[in-house]
Amino acid sequence: xxxxxxxxxxxxxxxxxxxxxxxxxxxxxxxxxxxxxxxxxxxxxxxxxxxxxxxxxxxxxxxxxxxxxxxxxxxxxxxxxxxxxxxxxxxxxxxxxxxxxxxxxxxxxxxxxxxxxxxxxxxxxxxxxxxxxxxxxxxxxxxxxxxxxxxxxxxxxxxxxxxxxxxxxxxxxxxxxxxxxxxxxxxxxxxxxxxxxxxxxxxxxxxxxxxxxxxxxxxxxxxxxxxxxxxxxxxxxxxxxxxxxxxxxxxxxxxxxxx
Numbered sequence: 001x002x003x004x005x006x007x008x009x010x011x012x013x014x015x016x017x018x019x020x021x022x023x024x025x026x027x028x029x030x031x032x033x034x035x036x037x038x039x040x041x042x043x044x045x046x047x048x049x050x051x052x053x054x055x056x057x058x059x060x061x062x063x064x065x066x067x068x069x070x071x072x073x074x075x076x077x078x079x080x081x082x083x084x085x086x087x088x089x090x091x092x093x094x095x096x097x098x099x100x101x102x103x104x105x106x107x108x109x110x111x112x113x114x115x116x117x118x119x120x121x122x123x124x125x126x127x128x129x130x131x132x133x134x135x136x137x138x139x140x141x142x143x144x145x146x147x148x149x150x151x152x153x154x155x156x157x158x159x160x161x162x163x164x165x166x167x168x169x170x171x172x173x174x175x176x177x178x179x180x181x182x183x184x185x186x187x188x189x190x191x192x193x194x195x196x197x198x199x200x201x202x203x204x205x206x207x208x209x210x211x212x213x214x215x216x217x218x219x220x221x222x223x224x225x226x227x228x229x230x231x232x233x234x235x236x237x238x239x240x241x242x243x244x245x246x247x248x249x250x251x252x253x254x255x256x257x258x259x
Contacts (some may be wrong), residue, residue, distance in 0.1 A: 005020055006020055006036055007020045008116050013048055014050065014197045016053040017039050017054050019054075020059075021066075022052065024061060024067075024243065025058070026057065026058065026061065026062045026114070027064060027114075028064065028114070029069045030069065037091045037094050042097070044098060044099060051102075052101070052102045053103045053104075054191070055105040055190070059109075060109045061109060061117075062110055062115050062118070064115075065113055067251070071247075072211075078172055078239070081101065082231065085145065086231055092117070097212075098204075098212070099209045102126075103122065103196055104124045105193040106124060106127065106189075108130055110130060110132050112135055112143065116173065119179045120149050123182075124180045124181050125183075125184045126170055126183065127188065128172070128190055131171075132162045134162050134163050137163070138246070139243070140236075140240065142242075144237065151181060151226070189196065242256075
């Protein structure tokens with residue numbers, strides 16, 4: 001039986017979800033995404049849950065897509081690519097629209113899809129050493145799903161900078177851009193997350209849910225359209241020769257050779 005890639009801990013109404021593949025830098029695969037989506041939905045149904053905290057085990061928060069998952073992409077059909085893209089979109093949207101407050105405690109690198117998870121939460125606390133980046137263009141891919149949320153958060157110009165350069169940024173710059181709420185010393189990260197959760201729990205749970213629902217509804221039409229376009233772009237990108245060369249180069253640990 002495969003070991004769970006997620007640890008769930010409920011302490012006084014604060015549900016902490018810990019991505020638990022430290023040997024893989026908590027990289028995402030289909031099983032982890034399914035577990036996390038299920039856990040988020042369970043938190044919604046749990047009347048005792050008031051706040052959700054998301055963090056990672058080990059040195060990284062989430063290093064993006066798992067190497068094994070990347071290796072398998074070449075053998076997938078177009079329909080399987082679409083289902084895979086929709087799974088990613090479903091996870092990020094579930095987290096973004098969760099009716100209960102969410103806090104990301106970013107303990108290390110948050111790359112590609114990992115950056116998406118970290119920054120779609122209501123609050124993002126990050127250690128100074130954390131690095132963020134949408135590096136997909138480096139391997140001939142498109143950071144499609146995350147772009148739908150990123151433009152809402154930081155605007156078109158800043159989103160283009162991150163998505164087109166694929167550069168890594170430090171926690172301080174992510175804070176200036178508005179993607180990180182606060183930079184927190186590593187030794188204090190989880191304590192600060194719990195303190196923030198405690199402050200949120202002093203507020204009316206009905207008012208918090210109503211506020212989150214209002215914020216989600218204000219952008220729902222734009223997000224619906226953006227995600228639909230993003231899923232299609234994701235599927236199309238996986239069929240390109242640049243993506244295939246990028247994956248080969250990544251797996252072979254060399255620079256890609258673009259035509």
